[in-house]
Amino acid sequence: MLGERAAAELLEYRIPDYRSRTKYEGRHSVVVGSGHSAVTAVIALGRIARRDPSTKVTWVLRRGTVGTTFGEGAADELPARGQLGITAREFVDAGLIDLVTGFRIEKIARDGDRVLLTSEDGRTLPAADHVAVLTGFRPDLSFLSELRLELDATLQAPVRIAAEVDPNLHSCGSVAATGAADLAQPEPNFYLVGAKSYGRAPTFLAMTGYEQVRSVVAELAGDHEAAARVELILPDTGVCGGAGLFDSTGTAIGGSCCALPEQSLIQIGRTPASA
Numbered sequence: 001m002l003g004e005r006a007a008a009e010l011l012e013y014r015i016p017d018y019r020s021r022t023k024y025e026g027r028h029s030v031v032v033g034s035g036h037s038a039v040t041a042v043i044a045l046g047r048i049a050r051r052d053p054s055t056k057v058t059w060v061l062r063r064g065t066v067g068t069t070f071g072e073g074a075a076d077e078l079p080a081r082g083q084l085g086i087t088a089r090e091f092v093d094a095g096l097i098d099l100v101t102g103f104r105i106e107k108i109a110r111d112g113d114r115v116l117l118t119s120e121d122g123r124t125l126p127a128a129d130h131v132a133v134l135t136g137f138r139p140d141l142s143f144l145s146e147l148r149l150e151l152d153a154t155l156q157a158p159v160r161i162a163a164e165v166d167p168n169l170h171s172c173g174s175v176a177a178t179g180a181a182d183l184a185q186p187e188p189n190f191y192l193v194g195a196k197s198y199g200r201a202p203t204f205l206a207m208t209g210y211e212q213v214r215s216v217v218a219e220l221a222g223d224h225e226a227a228a229r230v231e232l233i234l235p236d237t238g239v240c241g242g243a244g245l246f247d248s249t250g251t252a253i254g255g256s257c258c259a260l261p262e263q264s265l266i267q268i269g270r271t272p273a274s275a
Contacts, residue, residue: 003108010115011108012132018044021051028056028126030117032105033134034063035202039084041132046091057097058125060117064102078205100125139196148186157199158183158192165201175203177232179215191216207232 004011015037018024025048031041042059049055091097103125107118114127139156141149152162160182165175183191193212198204211232219227 001105001108003110007108007110007115010110010113010131012130013134014132015041015044015134016130016132018048021048024048024055024130025052026054027129028058028114029130029132030058030060030115030125030128031132031134032060032117033132033136034061035134035136036081036084038132038134039088041134042097043084043087043091046088046096049096050091050094056126058128059092059097059099060103060105060125061099061101062104066099066101136200136202137195138200147190149192150186152199155199155201157201158185158197161197162199165198165203167201167203175208175234177208177211177230177234179212179230180219180227183212183216189220191219205234208234 024045029045031038045057049057092099103123104120105117106120109116111127114129115131116124116127118124150159151157152159155162155166157165161178163169180191183193183197185192193216194209195204197212214231215227
């Protein structure tokens with residue numbers, strides 16, 4: 001992105017420690033992203049803004065509509081996750097958070113010690129004192145460079161689970177539990193577990209990681225039957241649209257949040273000569 005490296009020291013790519021309120025009180029903070037990390041950051045800043053009305057908070061979404069950003073609320077079978085969306089919506093409705101949609105950032109510029117974000121359609125946000133970029137993560141594999149790994153080229157997840165966790169295919173909490181057989185690598189007795197096992201996919205749940213560890217430990221202990229057994233039942237949350245492909249209006253491409261994108265045939269080559 002234009003200007004991102006030049007402004008890197010003014011950007012944060014993890015949820016900041018908002019407990020240090022004095023750093024954010026009376027200033028303008030921007031949160032970029034629509035996932036649960038972004039919602040968590042927005043809530044923390046909303047609480048600061050509620051105590052100090054001079055604090056300005058802007059929440060930037062790439063999608064053109066709010067859509068499912070707030071999740072399913074009370075319908076979410078993970079109550080704590082559902083509460084995140086409920087609280088974030090309350091802060092937005094109360095005017096503590098300025099929600100900006102359809103803002104696809106094209107350029108980042110420095111204004112002294114502040115940051116200017118400009119969208120593809122030419123809009124520029126008021127200068128920000130703090131910007132949290134919470135648009136997804138990727139695993140750090142640098143310390144595994146000497147080990148034999150078999151990872152999907154796109155997601156950087158173990159190849160046997162890549163299609164299952166791909167957010168372009170699954171966005172409704174429909175990812176099945178994974179165990180030792182799915183996570184084993186060519187390196188003997190080496191497994192990828194936890195969030196790192198999902199690579200760049202944002203669909204990981206902590207309870208999925210617990211099941212992974214249980215299965216891998218059983219396999220290493222020689223209890224192959226326990227390792228192959230699935231002891232996790234994921235909640236049927238019905239939370240859709242947290243990932244996948246969206247057009248500029250925020251509509252899921254393919255007509256359904258969980259459906260494969262509609263495929264089009266593109267022909268490349270020379271056209272027949274006219275008679």
